Amino acid sequence: MTGTAFPETVRDQLRARGLRWTPQRRLILDVITSARGHVTGSEFVDRCRERDPDTTPSTVYRTLDVLEELGYLAHSHAADGREEYHVLPVAEHAHLHCSACGGSWEVAADEVGGLVGSLRRDHGFVVDVAHLTIAGRCRNCEAARA
Template sequence: MTVATLRSRPGSTLQTAFDHLRDVGLRLSAARRLVLEALCAADGPMSAEQIAGGIGGRVPCSDLASVYRNLEVLEQTGIVRHVHLGHGPGLYALTTGGDREYLTCERCGDFRALVPAELDGVRGLIRERFGYEACFVHFPIVGLCRSCRSDTGALSAPGSAPAPT
């Protein structure tokens, strides 16, 4: 089964993930179930440490080494993807809702998940100007969010001169 097929399957995100594991010949162990339930309960991409810690009490805590092992297996099957949304550890998210690309604030750490089509204009400018096909799934577009920008009077880029008053 391809990842595209996985994303198009009807039903709940969690059930889709469980079905995908079985379809690729993997057992739905208690540890895998826990990782998938945690990712499904999360508000966005989560670190392995957050998953092992139970995501603020939303799911039971689990062994960190087990979480890492299962995330690796789940990523190999295409049901989980990791992303780097700042200077911290890699974060993990389910792919059952479709691809997401990200914008992240380097000051406050806030991020915004976008459907890839929302960045097609940016991608087109990069392709036209530099000949690169940009992808922001693994590494986001980094900058300052509106709130951080307005708090400092900065323009759109870190290190830029403050806006005239």
């Protein structure tokens, strides 16, 4: 990623695992590298279809799964339960989602570090921070309620 040709890196990682480098995966990877911020699953499907109308959803979702296993993506669920992907490497972060206005914010991993530490200590549970979406009400909406 720092100077390396990204698609080739992914291709080699796939081959090293006995997996294959296909035109469909190449397309999806192109879409991913030009994505910014958070992208939902169906948005990925739409963007792929813009470039290749024959794209099928199942292929996109399965490829996203594979790329997540390789560590190039992380997904979480928005407050409505829908899938939301973001591209790595960005700083690992959790999400705040306001159920009143629908807004969404990122929280740095170290802001939830206390929780992560105590769950590990007290329950042996290792939190997947990137998957964490915290629902609630944002400052403005909370104020508006009063």
